[in-house]
Amino acid sequence: MSPTITRKSFNRAVLAAAVAALLPLSAALASTASPYTPAAFKAAQSAGEPVLIEIHADWCPTCKAQTPIIQRLTADPKFAKLKVFRVDFDGQKDVVKQFGATMQSTLIVFNGAAEKGRSVGDTKEASIASLLAKAL
Template identity: 45%
Template structure:
């Protein structure tokens, strides 16, 4: 293999690694109307309250993205609330700290995790959220 092809292959492989896994779930910025509509449709929903500067939030987000890459999560909608800009929204969920994950199935809250990064705990919340219905 020529040096140019070897470099091209390495760059492509690095790009695939950086991009991360494809997701079966839908990711959206939090919007009250869209959230209410998803609840009315009985969808499994994860509300993720996160700050860009929060290492716990980044860890949670990585675990969520890896977990929901499976086809079991193709109905899941993940709404991300910006902790710094959407204070009224996260307060309306009874949240007092960034790094909070809340699972809903339709209008029913099925569980929440507050400022924890345990991969198994997050995976269990996601599974419960999707399979509750």
């Protein structure tokens, strides 16, 4: 075998190992939110569960900043029972209007059927945590 082939094989193996090592990380960074459906939301409300409605747009930089914060917070056992539903700002305009949201990056918390708080454009972990706590 020539050294060039060996280097190529080695480089491919290193690249494959790096990709394999990053797969769990990419899964952890994936959204913990479920897509919003009226039935799932109503079921969570009927069960008296704490709920976060996340009005989200993939192109929105504020939404992108909120996502890892919400993921970190919902990984905390304190928020283990929180149901997170993501509303697509562009694709679910009727739902956005139903919630009275005027822009993406709106977070709304409920405890059962009662709205307990909302914020728009917030990217501070402490204040988002405070908002989520209102649902508990």
